[in-house]
Amino acid sequence: MKPIEGRKRVVIEEVEPQVDCGRYPAKRILGDTVTVTAAVFGDGHDHVSGRLLYRHSSEADWRSAPLSPLTNDLWSASFTVDALGDWLYTLEAWVDHFDTWSADLQKRLEAQPVPGGTNPAAAPQDIPLALRSGALLLEHAAKRAEGADSKHLADEAARLLKLAKAKSDVYENPLTDEIVALVARYPDLGFATRYAREFHLWVDRERARYSTWYELFPRSTSPDPTRHGTFADVIALLPDVAAMGFDVLYMPPIHPIGKAFRKGPNNSVTSTENDPGSPWAIGAKEGGHKAIHAPLGTLRDFDALVAATREHGMEVALDIAFQCSPDHPWVAEHPDWFNIRPDGSIQYAENPPKKYQDIYPLNFESPDWRGLWEALRDVFTYWIKRDVKIFRVDNPHTKAIPFWEWCIGEVHKKYPDVIFLAEAFTRPHVMYSLAKAGFSQSYTYFTWRNTKDELQQYFEEITKPPVTDFFHPNLWPNTPDILHATLQNGGRPAFMQRLILAATLGANYGMYGPAFELCENVPAKPSSEEYLNSEKYEIRHWNRSANNSLAPLVTLVNQIRRNNPALHSDGSLHFHHVDNSNIIAYSKSSGDNRILVAVNLDPTQEQAGWIDLDLKQLAVPHNETFEIEDLLTGTRYQWHDRSNYVALRPDVMPAHIFRLLRKPTVEIPPTP
CATH class of the missing domain: 1.20.58 (Methane Monooxygenase Hydroxylase; Chain G, domain 1)
Structure with missing residues (x-):
């Protein structure tokens, strides 16, 4: 087929970054320098030149940056994203x-x-x-x-x-x-080749890349064990949570809890009048997803909590669970938003043989799917208008992925600073598809990666392109749903180990507390990941000042994170060989700040070994003595060249978090 203009002789291929051939936007953080590469070439010996065209979606005119040659017909150019939201970029090249x-x-x-x-x-x-x-x-x-x-x-x-x-x-x-x-400055563009498509780039604020989450149940925060916790009680705890170094306070659903088929302690199918039920059984006669569970307080009390949290340098993250109790107003108002069984009743949630009669899933194949989509979007915008800018979304993989792409896109048009965390413990393709559809962060398989090989293989996947072009991992050693066998059997050392791994492998991490810092490790039954006396079904009263609390270690680790820019992102993560399979070692760097972590993965015994350092990655010349400081203890060591010895007792401290003290004398490899 003859082209409209056959004198355009330059070919542009292999443009990066792009996600699924440009189907989804790549992601970056405000202030990032975005480097675009491509193969650009023409016929014969004529030289080619080109430029990167880029603009924020609110701008009418393109900005440009000249392409610079790399090698073998590869070229690159960079630009800095100076506004949140949607950006576009493409390439143009010509015979020069x-x-x-x-x-x-x-x-x-x-x-x-x-x-x-x-x-x-x-x-x-x-x-x-x-x-x-x-x-x-x-x-x-x-x-x-x-x-x-x-x-x-x-x-x-x-x-x-x-x-x-x-x-x-x-x-x-x-x-x-x-x-x-x-x-x-005045190129001849008469026969310039413009790449066939414009790529989108989504720019989030910094908290999408670096955040430290603390989860608590407001109803369990009362200092008086005889009464239900309130938002005012949460406000009283804010100084302690902030002092531990957290910047996101995450609360499970705060909406009215249905009474129909309410669950009792330990997920019992029977309950008494005094049992509080599950916060995820959302909706009662008082309202649904835009209402507040009355024992917690009023909307004014909630607004006070949001404001107080910001005063302590933190943000509130709300749990959005798109499911309903049988008492939710939508059940009567919009029965067609649910699955109707042949006998005319509404289908409750079940995973045979398990049954969850207190929860009705939504039907995303409803004839009124448009009305359903708009109602769900409006839940987000309602809370955004109350100054909530972070949402943890429950089980998004059980809702239609096209809905999320539309809904998050609609929210982001007006509120580009909103962050969405996907609680998607699901298959890899589904997890990644949700990230591509717009989720800012995602839960991961970290909880189930416990050996050195498992950890290294998984994190080399999720901290390098192409995955990092769309995926920000958020690591959780525990959740109200997940008490892994490692924590059940490993005791206090396992909690210390998993804390340090989560906080240093990932720039985003969180914990379900105070169960974590108090080392709660008793399962509901053998081989179960459910907690005994789970806070999901009953109010708990925690002794936050207990002598065995890990709060001092949590505080120290979070302080280390905050003080070291190397731990604020994941792209520089690099693993170093250790001759002991029970010890994992890895580093991160940002400019002159270089952190090296060694963790004993065995919670029961001391482990020792020789770390074979990749000196180039650490910007240390060969055959040189250099000083390191263990930020967990303040102890300094003199190390020499690449082979160095560590010994870690899990009952004392299962890890070193080293900071290299000397300035680099060789160039640090750039972060991808």
């Missing part, structure tokens, strides 16, 4: 006749016969004709230029013609860097 001529002229000048020189017999190069060709190119550039630039280029064209007519015996190169740069 002036640059081709300039290089050709230089070759002719170098090969011209020089009387009395070393090459008097060299073939004539017809330089005057070449100068006239250059003058013509400068005249064309002058017509494209404006103002003084146009006159300057025209004058240079006249100067080349004058030199051509002089017919000198020997010619010097008449071009200056200034003229070359001036011509480049």
Whole structure:
């Protein structure tokens, strides 16, 4: 098929970053430098030039940055994202006749016969004709230029013609860097190739990349064991949570809890009048997803909590669970939003043989799916207007993925600073698809990755492109639903180990407390990941000042995170070989800040081994002695060259978090 314009001779391929061939936007953080690469080439020996075109979606005009050659027809250019939200970028390239001529002229000048020189017999190069060709190119550039630039280029064209007519015996190169740069400002785009599509790039605020979450049940925060906790009780705890170093306070659903089929302690199918039920059985006669469970307080009390949390340098994250109790107003108002069984009853949630009669799933194949979508979107916007900007979404993988792409996109049009965390413990393709659809962060398989090989393999996947172009992991050693066998059997050392792994492997991490810092580790039954006396079904009263609390260690680890920029992102994560399979070692870097972590993965015994450091990654020359400081203890060590010894007792401290104290003397590899 003959093209409309066959004189466009440049080919543009392999543009990166792109997610699923541009189907979804790549993601970056406000202030990031975005580097775009592509293969750009043409036929023959003509030179090519190109530029990166980029703009925020609110801008009408493209900004541009020149492409620079890398190797083997690969080129790159960069730009800095200075606004939240949707950006676009594409590439444009052309045959650069002036640059081709300039290089050709230089070759002719170098090969011209020089009387009395070393090459008097060299073939004539017809330089005057070449100068006239250059003058013509400068005249064309002058017509494209404006103002003084146009006159300057025209004058240079006249100067080349004058030199051509002089017919000198020997010619010097008449071009200056200034003229070359001036011509480049006014390229000939008549036959330029514009890449076939414009790519989208979504820019989040910094908290999408670096955040420290603390989960608590407001109803369990009362200092009086005889009464239900309130928002005021949560406000009283804020100084303690902030002092531990958390910046996100996450609360399970705060909405009215249904009474129909209410669950009792330990997920019992029977309950008494005094049992509080599950917060995820959302909705009662008092309201649904836009209402507050009355024992917690009022909307005014909630607003006070949001404001107080910000005063302590934190944000509130709400749990949004799109499911309903049988008492939810939507059940009566919109029965077609649910699955109707052949007998006319509404289908409750079940995973045979388990039954959850207190929860009705929503039907995303409802005839009124448009109305359902809009109602769910409005839940987010309702709480956003009450100054909530972070949402942890419960089980998003059980809702239609096209809905999430639409809903998050609608929210982000007006509120680009909103962050969505996907609680998606699901298959990899589904988990990644939710991230591509718009979720800012995602839960991960970290909880179930416990051996060195498992951890290294998994984190090398999720902290490197192409996954990092759309996926921000958030690591949780425990949740109200998950008490892993490692914590059940490993005791206090296992809790310390998993805390340090989560906080240093991931720039985003969280914990379900105070169950975590108090080392709660009793399962509902053998081989179960459910807690005995789970807070999901009853009010708990925690002794936060207990002597065995890990709060001091949590505070120290979070302080280390905050003080070391290397731990604020994941792209520089690099694993170092250790000759003991029970010890894992890895590093992160940001500029001069370099952190090296070694963790004993065995919670029962001391483990020792030799770390084989990748010195280039740490910017340390070979055969040099350097100083490191263990930030957990303050102890300093002198290490030498690449092979160094560690021994870790899990009952004392299962890890080192080292900071390299000397400034780098070799270049640190850039973060991808």
